[in-house]
Structures are given as structure tokens and as C-alpha cells.
Amino acid sequence: MRVWESIAEALRDAIQSGHYPAGAKLPTETELATRFGVNRHTLRRAIAGLREEGLVYSRRGAGVFVQHRPTEYPLGKRVRFNRNLLAAGQTPTRKLLLMETRNADRAERDALQLDHSTPRVHALEGLSLADGEPIALFRSVFPAQRFPALPGHLAKHHSVTEALRASGLNDYVRDSTRLTAKIASPTQASHLQLNAGAPILRAVSVNVDLDGNPVEYGRTWFAGERVSLVVGED
Amino acid sequence: MRVWESIAEALRDAIQSGHYPAGAKLPTETELATRFGVNRHTLRRAIAGLREEGLVYSRRGAGVFVQHRPTEYPLGKRVRFNRNLLAAGQTPTRKLLLMETRNADRAERDALQLDHSTPRVHALEGLSLADGEPIALFRSVFPAQRFPALPGHLAKHHSVTEALRASGLNDYVRDSTRLTAKIASPTQASHLQLNAGAPILRAVSVNVDLDGNPVEYGRTWFAGERVSLVVGED
DNA sequence: CCGTATTTGTTCGTATGTATT
DNA sequence: AAATACATACGAACAAATACG
Numbered sequence: 414m415r416v417w418e419s420i421a422e423a424l425r426d427a428i429q430s431g432h433y434p435a436g437a438k439l440p441t442e443t444e445l446a447t448r449f450g451v452n453r454h455t456l457r458r459a460i461a462g463l464r465e466e467g468l469v470y471s472r473r474g475a476g477v478f479v480q481h482r483p484t485e486y487p488l489g490k491r492v493r494f495n496r497n498l499l500a501a502g503q504t505p506t507r508k509l510l511l512m513e514t515r516n517a518d519r520a521e522r523d524a525l526q527l528d529h530s531t532p533r534v535h536a537l538e539g540l541s542l543a544d545g546e547p548i549a550l551f552r553s554v555f556p557a558q559r560f561p562a563l564p565g566h567l568a569k570h571h572s573v574t575e576a577l578r579a580s581g582l583n584d585y586v587r588d589s590t591r592l593t594a595k596i597a598s599p600t601q602a603s604h605l606q607l608n609a610g611a612p613i614l615r616a617v618s619v620n621v622d623l624d625g626n627p628v629e630y631g632r633t634w635f636a637g638e639r640v641s642l643v644v645g646e647d
Numbered sequence: 648m649r650v651w652e653s654i655a656e657a658l659r660d661a662i663q664s665g666h667y668p669a670g671a672k673l674p675t676e677t678e679l680a681t682r683f684g685v686n687r688h689t690l691r692r693a694i695a696g697l698r699e700e701g702l703v704y705s706r707r708g709a710g711v712f713v714q715h716r717p718t719e720y721p722l723g724k725r726v727r728f729n730r731n732l733l734a735a736g737q738t739p740t741r742k743l744l745l746m747e748t749r750n751a752d753r754a755e756r757d758a759l760q761l762d763h764s765t766p767r768v769h770a771l772e773g774l775s776l777a778d779g780e781p782i783a784l785f786r787s788v789f790p791a792q793r794f795p796a797l798p799g800h801l802a803k804h805h806s807v808t809e810a811l812r813a814s815g816l817n818d819y820v821r822d823s824t825r826l827t828a829k830i831a832s833p834t835q836a837s838h839l840q841l842n843a844g845a846p847i848l849r850a851v852s853v854n855v856d857l858d859g860n861p862v863e864y865g866r867t868w869f870a871g872e873r874v875s876l877v878v879g880e881d
Numbered sequence: 882c883c884g885t886a887t888t889t890g891t892t893c894g895t896a897t898g899t900a901t902t
Numbered sequence: 903a904a905a906t907a908c909a910t911a912c913g914a915a916c917a918a919a920t921a922c923g
Binding site: 415416417451452453454455458472473474475476528529 | 890891892893894899900901902
Binding site: 675676677691694705706707708709710711 | 887888889890
């Protein structure tokens with residue numbers, strides 16, 4: 414077995430045993446390297462393996478941290494919510510609930526890969542309807558520096574894709590989507606016209622331009638009773 | 648821009664322009680390194696990038712080759728429960744609840760494209776656990792005529808993939824997956840050790856062999872609190 | 882079939898850049 | 903402003919798998 418693999422294994426065990434709980438910072442690379450008696454490169458190879466597994470993440474200048482998240486399950490590369498809503502032939506509309514420009518929070522900064530010099534994001538919240546029936550609540554943020562005129566375009570156009578195009582972004586693709594089932598909060602239930610305790614499907618997604626730069630970080634809550642997402646069959 | 652990125656870009660262009668057609672062997676790492684005027688490590692980093700994109704693959708002792716897989720073979724087509732959990736650093740186990748051979752119902756007939764002469768299916772129900780914690784209930788059916796000895800193999804092996812391989816199916820891919828949020832039924836909640844009314848994620852999927860023939864029709868109910876499905880980021 | 886040269890994979894060493902604390 | 907910590911790059915050597923005469 415390769416040296417870096419056994420080190421990765423040891424670190425994985427330490428994380429899973431709770432020695433390094435979620436969010437905890439691992440010792441520095443140099444520290445771990447000497448502790449395991451290997452070169453820093455070898456240790457970094459082990460870290461890279463854990464990072465690929467999604468078990469840890471690295472922040473330059475800060476450290477390596479334990480990712481806090483439940484079980485994850487890769488499904489496929491491509492999701493197209495708009496096309497895959499089983500409502501074939503329904504007319505989609507959008508109802509704007511909020512639009513503002515503010516500083517990004519931690520999750521948004523990480524997802525959009527913003528540094529501290531460009532903390533501003535345009536935030537957009539709204540309701541998606543099909544034939545007048547509410548289907549989903551969404552909350553999207555866009556890097557403000559890259560799309561300074563986006564709020565105006567979002568107000569004018571009725572689709573995010575069009576507004577982004579008007580801001581100079583011709584094409585973008587979905588990088589990743591995380592899905593989980595939740596219970597609707599009272600506010601969400603009211604917006605989606607659901608009963609209290611109704612199941613909803615939460616999707617957290619990142620869209621990137623063709624160079625891989627994040628352009629949108631979005632969270633969407635689908636009414637579980639009304640929506641079925643399809644993965645594959647592109 | 649990082650050096651290795653620009654090299655990856657140059658190589659990507661060369662591949663996409665047809666300079667290195669599908670299946671072709673790239674020059675050796677040392678050769679390319681001197682050609683680009685960088686260290687072999689730097690060039691290897693570029694190759695690693697292309698490999699992550701699925702554009703090339705490496706064979707030790709042989710070389711680096713151009714992958715032939717334009718659009719028809721998008722990544723993420725392979726969904727393997729055990730492998731996914733292992734990659735996440737969790738120990739997968741399976742608890743069998745039921746195994747029987749019976750006639751297919753309407754949905755199963757349609758999904759597996761069975762005609763009335765071959766109505767029999769092997770049905771498999773069970774519980775999937777990660778590190779001992781139940782994360783999903785599954786119900787799978789397989790065409791009995793194609794895999795006559797499958798029940799024995801399912802009992803012996805601890806993974807569906809292995810059992811199918813023992814039945815002569817070397818490889819299969821996911822054709823489509825449909826996702827919805829639901830509320831757990833009392834039975835489901837009890838199996839998954841969830842409270843009544845807990846949200847679950849229902850996935851309905853079809854796996855096909857490399858010729859496109861359906862080999863498995865499965866329904867899975869994930870514990871919403873414990874599982875997050877990931878689309879993309881293979 | 883064997884031995885050898887080739888080619889990728891792994892490891893150690895060292896230096897410098899850059900973001901965070 | 904300084905120290906810390908991860909990121910990138912160059913150099914060297916050996917191991918492991920493959921290809922070839």
C-alpha cells in the first residue's frame with residue numbers, strides 16, 4: 414500500500430472516530446508530516462485524497478478543516494431543473510420577493526470563491542410557479558463585482574439566464590447540486606401554499622461559467638408533492 | 648494563471664483540435680515537460696487536471712492516452728452505493744429484508760421492458776446502513792429470465808454490483824433517476840429509525856447494461872436528515 | 882519467454898508565492 | 903506589520919508496470 418494511502422486512512426479514522434469533529438482544524442501540514450515521518454508532499458497527497466472524498470477542505474493560509482455534512486451520494490453530472498420539472502407544457506412564471514445587494518455570508522463566500530476584497534453579492538429571492546401554482550422557493554446570490562448591473566437586468570428580464578446574458582455571461586453550467594429532504598418551515602409552507610409539515614426538496618447548487626468560475630450560488634426548495642426532479646436522460 | 652493550467656489548456660486545445668485523436672498516445676511526460684519548458688511535476692499536474700475532466704487517462708508504464716468519450720458518456724453515469732459510501736469514508740452494510748421471485752407488476756414491467764412471456768422478476772428489499780446507521784430503504788427488481796442464478800449470488804455477495812457480475816453482467820450504468828420528497832410511512836420510519844412524519848427522499852431509478860437493456864428497476868427511500876444526494880462533482 | 886529499456890507513479894528535498902491570522 | 907500556513911514550482915531518485923527486441 415502506498416504511504417499516502419495509509420496516512421489518508423489514519424486521518425480518516427481519526428476524523429470518523431471524532432478525534433477531529435466537524436469543522437475542526439487539522440494540525441498543520443508540516444506538523445502532520447513530521448508526525449507521520451514523511452515529506453510534506455506525501456502528506457499533501459493524503460490530504461488531497463481526503464479532499465476528493467469530500468471529507469476535508471483546505472483554505473490557503475488558514476488550514477485544513479473537517480467538512481461537516483451528512484452522507485453524500487453522487488448521482489450524475491447534469492441537472493436541468495427547468496427542463497426536468499415533470500410539468501410538460503406548463504407556463505413558468507416568477508414572483509420576486511426580495512432583491513438586494515449585501516455582503517456575502519460564509520457559505521456564499523465559499524461557494525462563489527469570493528475573497529475579502531470582493532464580499533458583495535446580489536441576492537435574489539422569489540417564487541417559481543407553473544400555471545400559477547407555486548412550485549419552488551429560490552434564493553440566489555451572484556458576485557456583485559462581476560455583474561455590477563445585474564439587479565437592473567433582473568428587474569427587466571423574467572429569467573435569470575436572460576439577465577445574466579444581458580450582464581455579459583453567454584453561457585453557464587451547473588457544477589454541482591446537493592439534494593436533501595426537509596420539512597417546510599411555516600414561512601416556506603405559506604409561500605408554497607402547503608400544509609404545515611409538508612415535505613420539501615432542498616437543492617443547493619452552484620453554477621459556473623465555462624471557465625469554471627462560480628457565477629451563482631442558489632438554494633431552492635421544491636414542493637415535494639408537486640415536483641419530481643429527474644437526473645440523467647439528458 | 649498557474650503554469651500547469653495554461654499547459655492543460657494547451658493540451659486540451661491540441662486534443663480538441665484533433666491533433667491527438669481519441670485513443671492516441673500523448674508524448675511522454677518527460678518529452679512534454681521539456682517541450683513546455685517546465686518540471687515534470689508541473690506537467691503531471693496539468694495531466695491530472697485533464698484526467699479529472701475525463702479527457703485523458705494514464706497507464707503506468709504505457710503512457711497517457713486520449714479518452715474517447717465525447718457526449719454520449721457523460722461522467723456520473725455510474726451509481727454504486729457501496730463505492731460511494733466507501734469513498735465518503737463510511738462502512739456500507741446491507742440488511743436483507745426480503746428476497747423473492749414473483750411476477751412483475753405494471754410499473755416494473757414497463758421499466759424493465761418485459762413482455763408477457765417473461766413476467767418473472769427477482770425482488771430484493773433491504774436496508775442500507777452507513778457505519779451502522781440506516782440511511783436508506785430499497786426495493787429492486789431484476790429480470791429473472793436474464794439472471795436466473797441471481798438470488799443465490801445476492802445472498803452470497805454483499806453488493807448488488809458483485810452479484811450482477813457473478814451473474815455475467817460486467818458493467819451497468821444509470822439511465823435515469825426521479826426524485827421526490829415524501830413523508831415517511833410508519834413502516835418506513837420504523838425501519839429507518841426516524842420519527843413519524845420525518846421527510847424522506849424517494850428515488851426511482853433504472854439501470855441499464857451497456858447495450859441499453861434495463862437490468863434493474865429500483866426504488867430507494869433515503870432518510871432526509873442523514874443523506875444528501877450530490878449531482879455532479881464526480 | 883526473458884531481460885531490458887521505457888514510461889508513469891511515488892517519495893523526498895528545496896525554494897518561493899500568496900492568503901490568512 | 904509579521905508570522906503562519908497552504909499553493910505552486912523545480913530538482914532528483916527510485917519503484918512499478920508496461921512494451922519490445
